[in-house]
Amino acid sequence: MAEELCLKWNDLHDNEISSENIQSVLSPVQDDLWVAAACADRLLDDTRVQRELLDLGLSRTESAPQRVQDAILTYVPPTEDHQEEEDPSLTPSSQDALTIHFRHNDIDRQLCRIRALLLDRLDRLLTYQEMVAAHQLQMDSKEETGDAWEDPDDPWADPDEEGTVTKEDRDLFSLPTFLILDISQASFILASLGHFKALEVLYARYASSLRPFRFQILEYIPNHISPTHYRNLLPACDPSSDFELFQEAKPWREVLDWVESETVQRATQLPAYLPTEETPTDTSELAKPLSGEQLSAWYKKRVEDTETTCGMIGHCLALIQHGASQNVPDLDQLGEDLNLLARLVYDAPQPDAKLVPPNWTLAAWRQLEPLDVIRAYLAYATPENFATCIRRLVMPYLFVLESRKERQQQPDPELPKRLLYQYILQAPLETVAVILDASKPTLPAAQRLIKDDQDIARLALACLYGSNSTSEWSTMSRIFECLPVWSDSYEGDEDAADTTLASLGDFVTPSTAGVTTSPTDLLIFFTPLPEMALSRALDILDVHLESGEIFARWGVPAPLRWFLQSYNDVKEQRAWATRMVRRSGPELPENLDEWRDLLDDMLKLLKGGDGPLKGAFGSLSREEVTQIFFGGVLASGDFDIARKLLGSLRGDRALGPSVIENLCLTASREFYDNASSGNLYQGDMRLAYDCLSVASQSPVILKEKEFIEATSRICSFNVLSRSGLPMTPLEIRLVKDRLSLISQVLSGTDDAYKHSQVILDLADKLGFRGDMGSRIKVFAMLGDAALQAEDFVAASHSSEQMVEAVHTLQKHPEGVPQSSIDEAVEVCWHFCFQLGRQAEFRDLETKLKLLGQALQLCPSGNAVDVLNVWRRVEAEQTQIRRQMTKSREARRDRRRPEKTLAELTASSIRDRLSSFKPDLTHSHLVPTEAAAMASRTLGRVTASLPFGVARGRSDLSQDEPRARSQSPDVSAQARQVLSKGIGWLIGGDDE
Structure with a gap:
């Protein structure tokens, strides 16, 4: 019968076992060892049936421990006769009675082993049931609250799956698995799956077994799960001992069964647990409580790992906050950093969707300077929430810094204000306006960011005068509207205002190194100023803001610091006024009304409002x-x-008329100097000419007009400068001797000399109108140009005009220096002498006339040379006449002239000799030397007029090549005798 029941039991599958089967098939079997082994052999999913199996197995093993204990009490050591039958390696002295009993009673040994195993499974079964109940509560709570262990700020979370609980989340491992699984491995699995309620149950029931693995269990918890969900598993510290505080253990049985004792376990060779590769073999040190310092290091390491792996600052903060609540030391500063960083990550305004937010880390946070932290808090704040962000984010951060200084025994109560002011001084004006608007005196004190009125004034002055902005005038005005008004503001103290302005101007003037004053530097200047001085400074600021707006309106904006630097600087103010009215572009007035508005504004800048302050x-x-x-x-x-x-x-x-005339002349010359072309009818030259029509047509204005006309005429002749390019109007104005321009025109144009009236008119317009001496020089230039071109008729015509001009000058020398008259006479006789001695000039009558005019005008010392040339020309004419007489003997009927040209010339010479008493101190010169002297004199006069006097025919060295056949001694003696004779003839003193 028993054998049939055993076979029937063995044929049953695990899922077929039920309470009925246990009672009908297994319980009737009388063999306790077989029934106990059958109960231990089966692992069922049904907790109730499994419990019945365990209870049945435990009931069949109850007698074995009692028998073993009775046998131990009646144990008698073996005699020497029976010792040979025992194991020779064991001696009665070391032989354990229990071991000996189990050696001889294997059934009892196996029953004890099975009983210990069943007891452990019973505890596990009860634990499993409690774990399932706790886990079910956890899952129900997750479904109700929608908390699926996900971070609410996770950008990768799927909003459609939020709050759902999967089958993997709901199910624990199966009962058979738990019954055979190592407790530490089960805890690792539960931690990795996030089944913290079940893990808490397991930890409470098996605290002594799991304590060495407590930190390893925590390592299995994913970092993305918030510590608030497993806070009961986190270590705590006992403040009284500064060591780790262990959780209270709650085992199922306070007193273990006899078979679970270490002695029985060792005797039956059944370990309390099966070690695995992940289970440390030496857990003695890990089972000891850690010190507070070690716990602090673990929390910091956990934070570092969490922040590195998933970057969830909120989880790190929650972990540190829990550690601090559990009395773990040295977490305050880390908690503060995490709290402040969490505010930056979660509470501070973030960029819009188009911008990627910065990836803040704890390491990056620790590298930030305080001002960088403030900027990070307010980086994406809007004007609407800026003040709120300062109150909620910046001020708590500043107070944390202050508290740290106190903990370091370095109290600094001014630290929050100083850092906030430093940020304001470096912030854009728009930000400054928002902060000061939230601090204006009209607000209740509790709502103001900055509560000190004087500090508000100092910050505003420093930011405005330290800014280089030239466009944010509306923002600057908003800042000014936020400033306080003191009832005892100065009235009429002009000296004090000037002193303040002068001090400010000196302070903001750039140094030799070119460094400009920053708002921080300016705050240092304004800090010691009392309320009265600040009030004056605000009045000055008001004037400067109004002036700056006027400048900006007309397109010449200046930073506010300029108004300080230019105070009492006449040169700078004049330059800016000129820039203001000469500004090109859309800001330039387009009609008469706008020009009048500009004048009104410029005059308004003379004075700063109705007070004593000066304007720009x-x-x-x-x-x-x-x-x-x-x-x-x-x-x-x-x-x-x-x-x-x-x-x-x-x-x-x-x-006045003279002022207008000067302004027109200045403007005209500016147009003239900027002209790239001398064409009178276009461009700047046209403007230069038309500008003169605005003023009354005075002689000065007319003279300037004529000079512009002359410039246009000169440029039309394509006169070249030294660089080989056409001369610009500016180069023409810079020419010192403007007569040289006439010479350049004549030398650059082959037939220009033929248009003598044009050239003379050009000379008049160049500024020589009425200057007879300069006119004679122009005649000389015309004659020389004709002479160069071998146009002797034109040259002789110029000589006639020149002689006539000289005679006129001699008759009416009023107002003309004698030196100018002498120079004109010298130029005239030299040119007549030069033209009269030209061999290529065949008009002998004209030549004799020219020589006679030269003789009449030349100094007495040069008369001999002129006479020598005259005699040669006369001889040549006489020879020609003789030849003509012979050829005309057949025509004697022709009437002879009353006086020949020679007779007329002789008469002129006699008149000249009778009227002059020449200085014969130089009469010892030979004719050649005198001619050379005359050539040098003419060359000296015309050398300054570069029209090419050295082009061949004007060289006096070509004079009468045949007249020099005499030896030098004989010639000199003859010349001396001739000079003395002429001297006697004209009445000179004989030495």
Whole structure:
């Protein structure tokens, strides 16, 4: 019967076992060892059936421990006769009675082993049931709260799956698995799956077994799970001992069964647990409590791992906060850093979807300076939430810094204010405006970011005067509107205002190194100023803001610091006023009304409102500003508006005729100097000419007009400069001797000399009108140019005009220096002498006339040379006449002239000799030397006029080559005798 039941039991599958089967098949079997082994052999999923199996197995093993204990009590050591039958390696002294009993009673040994195993399974079964219940509660809570261990700020989370509980989350491992699994491995599995309630049950029931693995269990918990879900598993510290505080163990049985004792376990060779590869073999040190310092290191390491692996600052903060609540030391600063960093990551305004937010890490946070942290908090704040962000984010951070200083025994109560002010000083003006708007005195004190009125004024002054902005005038005005107004503000203290302005101007002036003053430097300047001085500074700021807006309106914006630097600087103010009225672009006035508005604004800048303060142009006079304005109108080229404005200026704005004339001349010359072409009818030259029509047509204006016309005429002749390029108008104006321009025109154009009237008119327009001496020089240039071209007729015509001009100058020398008259006479006789001695010139009558004119005008010392040439020409003429007489003997009926040319010339010479008493101190010169001297004199006069006097025929060395056949001694003696004779003839003193 028993054998049939055993076979029937063995044929049953695990899922077929039920309570009925246990009672009907297994319980009737009388063999306790077989029944106990059958109970231990089966692992079922059904906890109730498994419990019945365990209870049945335990009931069949109850008698074995009692028998073993009774046998131990009645144990008698073996005698010497029976010792040979025992194991020779065991001696009665070392032989354990229990071991000997189990050696001889294997059934009892196996029953004890099975009983210990069944007891452990019973505890595990009960634990499993409790774990399932706790886990079920956890899953129900997750479904109700929607908390699926996910971070709410996880950008990768699927919103459609939030709060769902999967089958893997709900199910624990099966009962058979748990019954045979090592307890530590089960705890690792539960930790990795996030089944913390079940893990807490397991940890409480098997605390002594799992304590060496407590930190290893925590390592299996994923870092992305918030520590708040497993806070009961985290280590705590006992503040009284500064060592780890262990959780209270709650085993199922306070007193272990006899078979579970270490002695029985060792005797039955059944280990309490089966070691695995992941189970440390030496757990004695790990089972000991850690010190507070070790716990702190573990928390910090856990934070570092969490922050590195998943970057969830909130989880790190929760972990540190829990550790601090559990009395773990040295976590305060890390907690503060994490708290502040969490505010930056989760609470601070973030960029829009188009921008990728910065990846903040704890390491990066620790590298930030305090000002960098403030900037990070406010990087994406808007004007609407800026003040709120400062209150909620920046101020707590600053107070944390202050508290750290106190903990370090270095109290610094001014630290929050100092850092906030440093940020404001380095912030854009728009940010400064928002902060000061949240600090204006009209707000309740509790709502103000900055509560000190004087600090607000100092910060505003430092930020505004330290800014280089030239466009944010509306923002600057908003800042000014936030500033306090003191009832005891100064009134009429001009000296104090000037002193403050001068001090500020010196302070903000760039140094020699070119370094400009920063807002931080300016705050140092404003810090010691009392309320009265700050009030004056604000009044100054008001004037400067108004001036800056006027500058910006007309396209010449200047930073506020410029108004300090230019205070009492006449040169700088004049330059800026000129820039203001001469600004090109859309800001330039387009009609008469706008020009008048500009003048009104420029005059408004003379004074700062109704007070004693000076405006931006306070160092200039009203007349000077008006002149600068009118000069700008002329520079714009709109001369019709200029005439209308002149006609409308009345009272203290009116300008005198001489002032207008000077302004027109200055503007005209500016156009002239900037002209790239000398064409009178286009470009800047046209503007230069038309500009002169605005003023009254005085001689000075007309002279300037003629010079412009002359410039246009010179450029039309394509006169070249030294560089080989056509001369520009500016180069023409810079020529010192303008007669040289006439010479360049004549030398650069082959037939220019033929247009003598044009050249003379050009000379008049160059500024030589009425200058007879210069006119004679022009005749000389014309004659020389004709002479170079071998046009002797034109040359003789120029000589006639020159002689006539000289005679006129001699008759009416009024107002002409004698040196100029002498120079004109010298040029005239030299040219007549030069032309009269030209061998290629065949008009002998004209030559004799020219020589006679030269003899009449030349000094007495040169008369001999002129006479020698005259005699040679006369001899040549006589010879020609003789030849002509012979050829005309057949025509004697022709009437002979009353006086020959020779007789006329002789008469002229006699008149000349009778009227002059020449100085014969130089009469010892030979004719050649005198001629050379005359050549040098003419060359000296014309050398400064570069029209090519050295081109061959003007060289006096070519004079009468055949007249020098005499020896030098004989010639000199003859010349001396001739000179003495002539000297006697004209009445000279005989030495």
